[in-house]
Amino acid sequence: MEAIRVSGLDGSAIAVHLNGATVTEWKNQRSDNAFFVSERSEWQEGRPIRGGIPLAFPQFAGDGPLPNHGLARTLPWTVAEQATGYIQLCLQESAASRELWPYAFDATYSVTFNASSFSSVLEITNPHARAAGSAMQFQALQHTYYQLDAVTTLQLSGLEGRTFLDKLTGKSPKQAPMTPLTIQAETDAIFVPSQNPRPVLLQLEGAPVIWNPWIAKSAAMADFGDEEYQHMVCIEPGCVSQPVTLEPGATFRLEQHITLLVC
Numbered sequence: 001m002e003a004i005r006v007s008g009l010d011g012s013a014i015a016v017h018l019n020g021a022t023v024t025e026w027k028n029q030r031s032d033n034a035f036f037v038s039e040r041s042e043w044q045e046g047r048p049i050r051g052g053i054p055l056a057f058p059q060f061a062g063d064g065p066l067p068n069h070g071l072a073r074t075l076p077w078t079v080a081e082q083a084t085g086y087i088q089l090c091l092q093e094s095a096a097s098r099e100l101w102p103y104a105f106d107a108t109y110s111v112t113f114n115a116s117s118f119s120s121v122l123e124i125t126n127p128h129a130r131a132a133g134s135a136m137q138f139q140a141l142q143h144t145y146y147q148l149d150a151v152t153t154l155q156l157s158g159l160e161g162r163t164f165l166d167k168l169t170g171k172s173p174k175q176a177p178m179t180p181l182t183i184q185a186e187t188d189a190i191f192v193p194s195q196n197p198r199p200v201l202l203q204l205e206g207a208p209v210i211w212n213p214w215i216a217k218s219a220a221m222a223d224f225g226d227e228e229y230q231h232m233v234c235i236e237p238g239c240v241s242q243p244v245t246l247e248p249g250a251t252f253r254l255e256q257h258i259t260l261l262v263c
């Protein structure tokens with residue numbers, strides 16, 4: 001599977017796969033890889049990579065008729081630009097995408113990084129001329145897997161008191177505790193947008209999904225090690241509970257900015 005390695009300043013580097021524009025590695029001043037990638041990931045063209053930052057578009061998870069998380073994470077993207085600490089990839093509609101989703105779209109994914117910060121921006125344009133086209137609706141999300149020493153010691157601040165839809169109980173609305181979020185069991189929480197969002201540990205755009213498969217689901221996944229849930233968490237900025245409606249000619253932007261606070 002084709003991976004591109006991009007070097008940045010101060011010894012930093014990323015690896016990104018054309019399959020899904022999936023970033024699988026960010027080497028920074030703290031670690032060889034900030035992102036979790038499963039030892040059991042499949043690494044097959046046309047299959048999702050289990051780790052790094054798969055992109056969900058135009059559908060989140062099983063929310064519609066498309067394959068889980070849509071089509072962007074399994075199609076081949078192309079490199080549009082590359083420089084020190086920067087890469088931009090793009091994807092347009094194709095026969096393969098039209099088979100699954102009958103809309104025209106222009107997607108770009110731009111990653112800018114150095115040894116202490118990492119930004120990734122997904123942009124989706126509805127390419128129809130304003131007069132001619134129609135609006136399109138979709139969900140989009142950056143499914144970021146973080147590598148952790150121990151998930152049970154994670155404290156995630158910024159989501160105190162916010163409402164989330166709990167996928168483990170049929171998307172029932174619940175309220176996050178007023179203390180930092182911790183993960184001590186299976187977690188699959190879709191946060192809903194709030195009026196006054198605060199940064200979530202990292203600076204995230206949109207309302208994140210927080211996921212850890214824990215014991216039983218890990219054992220059931222063929223491309224995930226039984227014990228790996230202990231060393232990862234997914235914090236996924238995106239627009240899920242409120243899908244995006246994009247008018248002809250308009251561009252939607254989903255940003256993720258990660259800053260190392262301790263070096």
Ligand SMILES: O=P(O)(O)OC[C@H]1O[C@H](O)[C@H](O)[C@@H](O)[C@@H]1O
Pocket residue numbers: 048061068069167188189209210211234236
């Ligand atoms: O197994 P995947 O298709 O990669 O999905 C992995 C996970 O993604 C999201 O976080 C969803 O909320 C989960 O319900 C899903 O299990």
